[in-house]
Amino acid sequence: MSRRATAEYLVSLDVGTSKVAAMIGELVASPNGTGRVRVIGLGTAPMRGLKKGVVVNIEHTVDSIRRAVEAAELMANCRVRAAHVGITGSHIKSLNSVGVVPIRHREISERDVEAVIEAASALAIPADQQVLHVVPQEYVVDGQEGIHDPVGMSAVRLEAKVHMVTGTLSAAQNLYKCVERCGLTVEKLVLQHLASSDAVLSPDERDLGVCVIDIGGGTTDIAVFKGGSIRHTAVVPIAGDLVTSDIAVAFRTPAQHAEQIKIKYGCALPELVQNDALIEVPSVGETPPRRLSRQMLAEVMRPRLEELFRYVRKELHRADVYDLIAGGVVITGGVAQTPGILELAEEVLEVAVRLGLPHDVEGIEEITRSPAYSTGVGLLLFAKQQKPVGTRSLSHASVGNWAGKVQGWLKGHF
Ligand SMILES: Nc1ncnc2c1ncn2[C@@H]1O[C@H](COP(=O)(O)OP(=O)(O)OP(=O)(O)O)[C@@H](O)[C@H]1O
């Protein structure tokens, strides 16, 4: 069976610490005319080449990406050449900035908007860091706040508030290298937090104020929205892998068994364990397997997850955004599947917490049932925003322009 050419497809590559997920989507007509994304190919492969979201072994990373992409291509019966790729890691930094320009012709043009965003992003950043995103939060026109599309308005002064995201050049370059070694071009590098948020949030939540917590294997990515715009992003170095290693140490069992036990029997809150059946745990070395209770397993898991939510709470206070999240918290990522995690998060964060599953896609049901696919789906939605047709949100249109420039710059440095 011959494979189709792919120029019109949307392709996402979520290169995570635990797995790579490659998705191929196509745009289908929807009643409101903006188009919906139908996923026609999904491929996953376990990942061993990343630590805390950052490439540490090129060969392993390339191998996992290749396997995931091939599986997605096989399912979609097409060959892909470019993808939107997610990036995260402790090297990611974010800050809010403001820029101002005078309006010479008394009416704001698109060039004025570009100029004010450029002014807002003209900050000194360390030499090893590079700008990944400049996301407009809102514009202020002659003192009037909360404006999302100032083009065409009469004014003498335009101010832009933006959220800037930077990452180390080497981390981005290594990711580029791995993807390109698989014969793919990186269409855009997108912050994983922004992608996951796109996939799980409703416009109302973004408006009211919400915090998305994407708990993966290596990192926990946080994004706070309010008034329809991004306010804060952060990366927390505590996630599922640490829970697994706690179990491995506490029960003296190899990591792969600890991982299986966690997924099959794990619970974030000991008091929620109903069936306290005994679990057989293989030991290391010659020691015979032992039997341990689910209650004990939950008692090992709880402290690490509680530490994670305390860290998140501290970070929200540090960034002065805790009071913005009237819409509560949305938890997504693979660890969101742990029974009792929503209850534990509610207890520690003292806000309403819900599970975030990816929406706004169709085609493969498995995707919309798993929080581990939120980043991949978000990257597809991001790719959709970059298409010239259909409606675009203010922020993403601009992100595209800026991310595009940055990628061009980055590529020139290889
Ligand atoms: N059913 C489950 N119950 C509890 N934990 C789970 C379950 N399924 C997966 N996990 C955990 O989720 C984590 C992987 O999540 P995810 O696939 O979102 O990570 P990733 O995107 O590869 O990593 P990262 O985003 O940190 O780079 C692992 O720690 C895994 O043990």
Ligand SMILES: [Mg+2]
């Ligand atoms: Mg992830």
